[in-house]
Amino acid sequence: MNYNEVVAYIEERNKMGSVLGLQNIINLLGRLGNPEKKIPAFHIAGTNGKGSIMAYVETVLIRAGLKVGRYISPTIYEYRERWQINKEYISAEECSSIMTDVINETNKMDEENAGSPTSFEIETAAAFHYFAKNKCDVILIECGMGGRLDATNVFGSTPIDVIASISFDHMQFLGNTLESIANEKLGIVKDGDILVSYPQNEEVEKIIDDFARNTGRTETRTEIRKEARTEKTGKETEKETEKESVEEEKSVSLKKYYKADRSALKVISQDLKGSAFYYKGDNYSISLVGSVQIMNAITAIEAINAFNQIAKSYGLKKIDRETVIEGLKDTKWDGRFTVLGEKPLFIADGAHNEEAWIRLAADINKYFTNRKLIFIIGVLKDKEYDKMLNLLTKYMYHAITITSSSIRALDGKYLAELINERGVSAEFIGSEEEAVDKAESLAKEVGDDSVIIACGSLSFIGDIIRIKKEKDNE
Structure with missing residues (x-):
């Protein structure tokens, strides 16, 4: 398939809407050789700030000399923006090649009645396939919606899970309380992971703190597959279609918990050119504007601290503080004030x-x-x-x-x-x-x-x- 044919295929597949559930993506990735298991990852969930935190972490990692894959959705410029390595969009030619591999397996699944992956599931599988093929050192994966049943939630374990700011959004799928939404986001956390959290509001912070304290627990749950379809009016509707797994047992024991700490933060200056602040012994400056970007930046700092805990086990070097300072200073992220x-x-x-x-x-x-x-x-x-x-x-x-x-x-x-x-x-x-x-x-x-x-x-x-x-x- 050429690039235009790939885009047309995805546009047609978009008519399926989105489906919360993991069986299709797990099946699809298995047919591709499970590329998601080959590279250490930062998996980022939350309501707001996922992209900004990712941009900070990405810039620091690249400045440290690493080859970094990034998968985001939605995009603001063009289709190929979803898949980037060291901030370079995938080429049209490689996008065609990677997506053709994934689409061929998708079509086989359709023919075998082995599931029908959605466009987002296809794009997510393509991200893992692309990053593995190009031998990235680290990948940054942004949840599309929620976390527990999001198509990106396919890791057996993730070195680092980052929870960005949590608030109300997508309530028709994630629940009408902050507790239910937070629990859906925390669904990305696997046994042995490191958890990093944004400085949340009091209610959400307590939920995440309790989750981190109660490690080692076993919980039983029934996952219900929900399907969102887009009607001609553009309105998304949801219906329960099947029970995807019944009474699945999940044991969670965190390796470590890092929490961005407001009490360790001192804002020095803020204007339309960015901000300067002091955090845990170091001075930082950022060019992204707005108070929230300081909070995103200190979350990124904690994510890098978490990375330094596991870098050696992946044959990677720890990142020094000067690289973090310079990386945050250099970070750009369009469309955020x-x-x-x-x-x-x-x-x-x-x-x-x-x-x-x-x-x-x-x-x-x-x-x-x-x-x-x-x-x-x-x-x-x-x-x-x-x-x-x-x-x-x-x-x-x-x-x-x-x-x-x-x-x-x-x-x-x-x-x-x-x-x-x-x-x-x-x-x-x-x-x-x-x-x-x-x-x-x-x-x-x-x-x-x-x-x-x-x-x-x-x-x-x-x-x-x-x-x-x-x-x-x-």
Whole structure:
């Protein structure tokens, strides 16, 4: 298959929706020789901040001279962004080759009635196949959703499990309480793993602390396979289709538990160029903007501390503190309160759920008090967009709404109506290009007090960043 045929195949496979369960991916990986067992991994779960923590860890590992594979979803620029080695996208040619291998095995499974892997399961298997084939030293694997039944949760054991910030999202699949969501995320932890946790809120921190303390326990559970399908309206629905395993016994004993420690942190400075802070005896600086990025950075520091505990057993060298300091300083991660321009000031942020919107509102309060904020907004219909609007409309001078290309996108016209109902001037614009043009034109009229903020979903932030860069390079 050539690259275009691969992409077309995946687009067709996307119509299956997503299925929570591990049997298909385990079967598929077995047919590929179990590449997931060949490389030490960081497995990262959580609601927000997974990508940022991964970016910090990745930059440090690469600076230490390691060959690092990274698998992420969703992407913000293009399809091949999912699979990277030392920050280089997989080539179209190798993507075709790797995916053809996986698709051939998928088709055999279909023919043999041995399961029907979803597009995400195929892409996940391709990641392990690609990284093993290229003999990566370490891999970074981001959970797609949840953890326990996520297609990435296929390791017999994972050297390092990282739990990023946990809050409410995907409740239709993960549960309606923080306890149920946290337990789903903690489902990635296997016997003998090292666990690293972000500085959580009090309730979630207690859940994770209790989990870490109660190691050695045996629990019995019944896993229920849930299937999410996308209807023509773009709305995801769920139904119970089968019991995947009955009363599975799971014994968990952690090797070690690392927790990012707020009490050991002292923030020195914060502005739109980044932050400086002191943590456990060392001074650090980061270029990623926002208070949350400091918390993500100290989580990454603890993840590197965890890596140093097991490096020798994999024939790898420990990473010295100077490499960590320089790696954090060099880390870039687009679409997270990213400054795209200064005249007018233009911010792109992929905030897509309540916790992220609360943090965005806090950063707006910190950096843009009494400024006139022009928003470019697009959201997905399965998100709690009413909460977003309740949090953010009080800061809006004017809103420009769009409908992103995602099949799950909320109609931008309806979004504009909701904003107007909250007493804010809003208008729907048909494309991201026109939205950027309109926002910059309005900012010029408003003057130096104006700030443009694009937010609401990662589904269109990549396009906004690309369009802005192209305009500035004209």
